[in-house]
Amino acid sequence: MTRQSISFTKPNDEWLKSQVDSNEYASKSELVNDLIRQARNQQAQINWIKAKLETAENNGFTNESKEEILAQSKSLLNG
Known part of the structure; x- marks a missing residue:
């Protein structure tokens, strides 16, 4: 896996943190x-x-x- 360095706006960073804090995801990367x-x-x-x-x-x-x-379209969307 490659490593990248990216910057987020404050609102986006706060949203990412909230998702991780709520245990929806283990990390921002995930x-x-x-x-x-x-x-x-x-x-x-x-x-x-x-x-x-x-x-x-x-x-x-x-x-x-x-x-x-x-139906085919929904199937593609749902993987």
């Missing part, structure tokens, strides 16, 4: 890594939705129902 994982998962979902939209726009339609697309 929390920041979790936030990054969540952001990466969200980006993967956004990319998937964009690809579906581009395919639909290029083809004029999709064979999948709204419910199927929504």
Whole structure:
């Protein structure tokens, strides 16, 4: 694992400390890594939705129902 040095604004640092103090996370590093994982998962979902939209726009339609697309989207979000 690589080490990084980052700076936080006071409100963000206070929020990080509160999360650690409430035993939600063992350390700020663990929390920041979790936030990054969540952001990466969200980006993967956004990319998937964009690809579906581009395919639909290029083809004029999709064979999948709204419910199927929504279920697949939720599945990606929940990992």
